[in-house]
Amino acid sequence: MDHAFAVKKLSEFLKLVNTHLNDLDAATGDAGSDWPEWPQDLVLQQVWARQIMNAYEPGLGDVAQDESERYYWHQVRAAAVEALGRALSAEEIAEFLRPTSPAVAxxxxxxxxxxxxxxxxxxxxxxxxxxxxxxxxxxxxxxxxxxxxxxxxxxxxxxxxxxxxxxxxxxxxxxxxxxxxxxxxxxxxxxxxxxxxxxxxxxxxxxxxxxxxxxxxxxxxxxxxxxxxxxxxxxxxxxxx
The missing domain is CATH 1.20.120 (Four Helix Bundle (Hemerythrin (Met), subunit A))
Incomplete structure (x- = not known):
């Protein structure tokens, strides 16, 4: 897996999610079951992000829609952050967990x-x-x-x-x-x-x-x-x- 690519796409997606959550927080009340139309960039990036999240852990990106839009995006953000953490540490973890090999003196x-x-x-x-x-x-x-x-x-x-x-x-x-x-x-x-x-x-x-x-x-x-x-x-x- 290209971990650098995953880091790039997840970071871009998280910026959009945070912007959307800030917009929701700026609005009065809770969107409840009245789901507005999401920004196009957010929707497009979520397609990438969902596949990347599921690549690191099957089902991680399949967040079910809740009655609260704000709660849904908080759950999506948490899943994306977990996937980002895995992408950032993947190579280091793989190196650490690699079986110790003999060396030629x-x-x-x-x-x-x-x-x-x-x-x-x-x-x-x-x-x-x-x-x-x-x-x-x-x-x-x-x-x-x-x-x-x-x-x-x-x-x-x-x-x-x-x-x-x-x-x-x-x-x-x-x-x-x-x-x-x-x-x-x-x-x-x-x-x-x-x-x-x-x-x-x-x-x-x-x-x-x-x-x-x-x-x-x-x-x-x-x-x-x-x-x-x-x-x-x-x-x-x-x-x-």
Whole structure:
């Protein structure tokens, strides 16, 4: 719901209601059952106001006409004020009542990632922080495999492949039973995620003059690199015999 729009329309309606009540109070006696013709603006605004009131609470805007016109408009005003209060506080209440969510602690990311990124992050150079972390992860991967002859993405595709290693092309292997579909799926998933990290995150950070990553987006990129770093550290190296 557009709460700002509701506030605007209800505020406009309440001004008209208050004006009409002042006119009634200025008149002698009570209108009783003799209902005069209402101002056109008041009638038109009431159509909007009734729907908005009922949107916040079904039936709130359906005020029954009483014998006293003055009493009726006081009831309408009370309903509109309640709806206005709900509209004004809706976003704050929604934020307050939102379930508490966990937060990612940047300094708890894998040290290959955060130790590289932290100084640049502190300088608000988020793009450079992500790039530094990606380069460190790549260097660690190269060192673990003793390979410096191929680009990051190709290295990941070869490294996590389920095929047997060949001369000069070792593999990284997750622990577990290699005869199970789960183990194979984990290897395949790591292969494509790792390659994707370098293609879609590292390359963008390295080759774009400026990326418009928000702090949250940059942190998510670091978290993805942290996942990859933990996988690389967890896996064992398998070479050809």
């Amino acid at each position: 940047a300094d708890s990311l894998h040290p290959w990632v955060w130790d590289s990124a932290a100084p640049l992050w502190a300088a608000e150079a988020r793009q450079d922080a992500v790039l530094a972390a990606a380069r460190t992860v790549n260097r660690r991967l190269q060192q673990k495999l003793s390979r410096h002859d191929v680009g990051e993405s190709d290295l990941c595709l070869q490294t996590f492949a389920v095929t047997d290693p060949t001369a000069g092309k070792p593999r990284l292997r997750f622990p577990g039973d290699r005869d199970t579909p789960t183990w194979r799926a984990r290897q395949e998933g790591a292969k494509y995620l790792a390659a994707g990290v370098f293609l879609a995150i590292r390359n963008v950070a390295a080759h774009e003059d400026h990326v418009s990553w928000s702090e949250q987006e940059a942190l998510e990129h670091l978290a993805t690199l942290s996942v990859l770093a933990r996988w690389i550290e967890t896996c064992t190296v398998e070479t050809s015999t």
